[in-house]
Amino acid sequence: MSTETQSLPVTPLKAGALVDASAIGAAGAVDKTFLLDQFATHGAILVKGLGLDPQGFVDFTEMFLSDFMEYVGGANNDRGSAFGGSATVLTVTGGNTLGQAIPLHGEMFYTTYRPATLFFCCQRPADENGETTICDGIKLWAALPQEMKDQFEAKKIRYRRIYKDDAWTKVYKTDDLEAVKKICADTGEEFVDHGDGTFDTIHIDTAYADVAAGRAFINSMIVWASREYIAKLDDSQVRWEDGSPIDPQMIMAIHKIAESITENIAWEPGMVALVDNRRVMHGRRAYEDKGRDIIMRLSLETPLAA
Numbered sequence: 001m002s003t004e005t006q007s008l009p010v011t012p013l014k015a016g017a018l019v020d021a022s023a024i025g026a027a028g029a030v031d032k033t034f035l036l037d038q039f040a041t042h043g044a045i046l047v048k049g050l051g052l053d054p055q056g057f058v059d060f061t062e063m064f065l066s067d068f069m070e071y072v073g074g075a076n077n078d079r080g081s082a083f084g085g086s087a088t089v090l091t092v093t094g095g096n097t098l099g100q101a102i103p104l105h106g107e108m109f110y111t112t113y114r115p116a117t118l119f120f121c122c123q124r125p126a127d128e129n130g131e132t133t134i135c136d137g138i139k140l141w142a143a144l145p146q147e148m149k150d151q152f153e154a155k156k157i158r159y160r161r162i163y164k165d166d167a168w169t170k171v172y173k174t175d176d177l178e179a180v181k182k183i184c185a186d187t188g189e190e191f192v193d194h195g196d197g198t199f200d201t202i203h204i205d206t207a208y209a210d211v212a213a214g215r216a217f218i219n220s221m222i223v224w225a226s227r228e229y230i231a232k233l234d235d236s237q238v239r240w241e242d243g244s245p246i247d248p249q250m251i252m253a254i255h256k257i258a259e260s261i262t263e264n265i266a267w268e269p270g271m272v273a274l275v276d277n278r279r280v281m282h283g284r285r286a287y288e289d290k291g292r293d294i295i296m297r298l299s300l301e302t303p304l305a306a
């Protein structure tokens with residue numbers, strides 16, 4: 001392998017960029033520095049041509065980072081191991097949300113204990129549809145009307161997760177309420193104990209994040225509003241910090257602006273995606289093919305320089 005910096009073909013997308021590594025053909029031969037430069041510039045990169053199987057995906061991710069999260073405390077309690085019993089290689093295609101569209105969101109933005117970096121790898125795309133979506137929060141912030149930006153700069157937002165039954169035992173992978181209280185204390189969430197084994201968690205945060213490349217609109221507002229107002233689920237609420245409602249019309253307007261700058265990832269088997277979860281939101285188009293197989297790893301860390 002040459003020690004010179006590779007220059008692979010890069011195609012900028014509506015969000016992120018596509019790197020064609022077909023000429024390389026092996027993950028171990030990819031120039032990490034080149035990929036990181038593209039990742040820093042675009043916030044997300046899709047790399048095709050490496051033909052990664054689950055072990056190849058593990059090796060690829062560990063070129064960049066060494067610590068990966070187990071999925072504890074997340075909203076999707078049906079995530080399981082996707083590879084060899086590893087607790088850090090997760091499937092995104094199981095559970096009761098099978099096939100539904102998922103609106104754009106930052107991963108786990110309802111807690112401070114959240115990944116900085118997401119890695120996705122396609123083992124098998126859906127026959128049709130089922131694309132993962134990405135939207136660069138920096139482009140989205142720039143596209144928002146000034147009066148919206150003024151509101152988000154003046155007011156934080158409040159996420160309330162409502163646990164009415166024992167669903168929390170799956171989310172937190174424990175049946176010890178004290179352990180959940182400790183996680184919340186460690187991550188800065190308010191734990192609202194109803195005294196009967198049910199509780200709420202509350203997290204307050206800005207709707208945007210400032211990263212080296214600029215200010216990004218990234219949060220879980222759109223997906224939470226869709227759960228509450230469209231799916232009519234009562235397990236989560238997003239409000240302004242003072243508890244007053246965020247105008248659903250405004251959230252819908254943001255959704256429409258975001259859609260205009262959202263890229264649908266055209267998955268190919270073995271394709272991998274790196275997503276900066278401090279900047280780029282992701283989601284999923286609906287699909288019906290039960291054979292869709294996308295795996296992921298999450299890390300609290302970023303491979304990018306501060």
Ligand SMILES: [Fe+2]
Pocket residue numbers: 105106107282
């Ligand atoms: Fe997600």
